Amino acid sequence: MALVQRNIFKVSAILARCNFRTYSTPVEEKDIKKSVFISQSKDIFANLALENWLYKNFDFTNHHILMLWQNEPCVVIGRHQNPWLEANISELHNITEQGVKLARRNSGGGTVFHDQGNLNMTFFTARNRYNRKYNLEIITRALFREFGVKLQISPREDLTLRDCKVSGTAAKLGRPSAYHHCTLLVNVNKLCLSQALQKLDVGIQTNATKSIKSKIMNLCEENPKVNVKTLFKAIGWEYLRTPALTIKDGGMELANTQKGFQMINPTEQWFPGIEEMKDELQSWKWLYGKTPKFTISRSFTVPENLLINTDVPDDLKIAMVVENGKITDVNLFVPPGLVTGGFSGDVNVITSLIGQKFSEDVLDNLEWSLGALVSDKDKFVTDCVRQVMTSV
Template sequence: MALVQRTYVKISSFITRISVRCYSKSVEEKDIRKSVYISQSKDIYTNLALEDWIYRNVNFKNHHILMLWQSDPCVVIGRHQNPWLEANVPELPHITDKGVRLARRNSGGGTVYHDNGNLNLTFFTPREHYNRKYNLEIITRSLFREFGLKAEISPREDLTVRNYKVSGTASKLGRPNAYHHCTLLVKANKLDLNLALQKQDVDIKTNATKSIKSKIMNLCEENPNVSITNLIKAVGWEYMRTPALNVMDGGMELANKQKGFQLVNPTNLWFPGINEIRDQFVGWEWCYGKTPKFNISKSFTVPDSLVHSYGAAGDVRVTMTVEQGRISDVTLLVPPGLSPECITGEVNVVTSLIGQKFSEEALNSLEGLLGGLVNDKDKFVTECLRQVMSSV
């Protein structure tokens, strides 16, 4: 089945910009047209920027849009999540030849893994037409029509096949616009997925949104004919043959009235200002600095060689408080056998960490201190701090 042929021109030249914060009286369903945008980028930060640009700038009153896009390997966390709790942050650079990127999106929800075996979908509408169930019905109908797959919508509004989760989902509800986006597992590398989302054995206390682990399945495991290319066609045509506000089949007669498939190039030439949005999404302050406050704790058994003859062995417990991605406090609970008075380097070690990013920067600082310490107890405590930093 061939795609609808269109003349591709800069998106900014034919979209309608938002001129007021609230749309006027709603148009009738028959007057709403649809477009399917297919991003030509596989960079997660660029596609998140494109999604945000469209959300901010386009008037969806009589023009609904489905954006289809892919990503090179990455972990995408929700706006209110903790990357150190959700992802295997230290190992991300080593999981694939080019590493796995970490990105924070502008919507809530849980963490997902993307690679070229995922198809990502973003449904844009005015706020009053936001309907997540409608969007998921479009996907389930396309899977059944094209591949005979029976996907179901779970109570949490994810898509499942035989109780295996095949999608992740999240939304951004604003005024006057809204979007619902989800990712479909088509032929994702599940080994890399598991490595990227592997949780570390650390004690983190936080109010950040936590992801719920689920059994997952690739759609190609159920039907080998499912591919990204075929799915783009299937979902795109299903979207265009369905009326804007009701899930019913308008057939090819309705599909041919729509604006069709359009390849889009997410550059500053096409979308003025998109580079600045991408700069925000790629920055450390957004990806890590937006993390809600958290405490991380870990205990270490004191070696017998460091315990006073009059003392008793025990554990050193290290607790770090991290706010806006930076270390704001460090607490050491020291057993009697390793009294604070005997730890001459403690103050310098703790002081050196306050205000630093909870990152490799602080780790390097600790490793530098270790090289200059001569007291074995100082070295032990500093090594404990280093391990807390490197454990997430």
């Protein structure tokens, strides 16, 4: 059997193969069929939209799907994360020749970096059959069968090799469907990964989910023969030769009874409504507006040459509150030694900043916003506020 059953479908044909959502009665394991979908797109937003489309429209009662996909360089944060805390936002466009995109997925969990050295996998099932351990066992068996590489499944249900993580994982559990997706580090550019995810402690206080840093390695470091192209085949066949609910080898006899491999094109023609999903995933409202409320606070030492009539230097302190991606409050504490005429203490709500998006675009208003301060100190105070905005 060829690796991929290359079917050039009209939209009616591809949709005819889909089991659209119904509320069917339970079925036995032997009656559950499997498909491997391989996305032809390397656009993170198209692939996340395809994942969401299948989750919302497909009935997985008697048909499980493994979706295999790759992306051009991107940082993918979890649904409940803070992009300014997780990614090097201001430098993403400089890290590779084409830049690194930022995306927020629908599932929870931590931040991951993707490039074409990753293999991404999404396991779709009905909610009552969600089994992350089963999915990870499929991957470990495929790696061992094809390359002799023996992965471990950690207590946190990550894939590890020599005490290093080789995968990232997340899930979405709904009714009646669920999916578990993970990314496998095969030959990822670790320098770009480090640059994209490198963050300093910028003083953000938030309840958003925070990523846990781990030591990582590529599978090709263990066995140079491991590559993404071969893994498409190895993991796909391992999935098809394994029964839907139990980890045992059904061999090619079982694999040949499944629905096989299908090349999938995540476009509006194939999946009506997917473009709207893609547009939403690319929108500022989704990428940044979904960020949980946070406060960023910074202190700056006032240069001695700017201090006036004080023997007790104090710091300039700035705090910004950001909610739904927009600035809702700003507080400046201007130390007495920085100003003349008795002007000191908290300067609340710099009104021109309130309600604006938390982005570098807001910097254009700073000089006007801070015009009430003593003129010869404006530059220092303005630069401090600028640093708060650009440090993330």
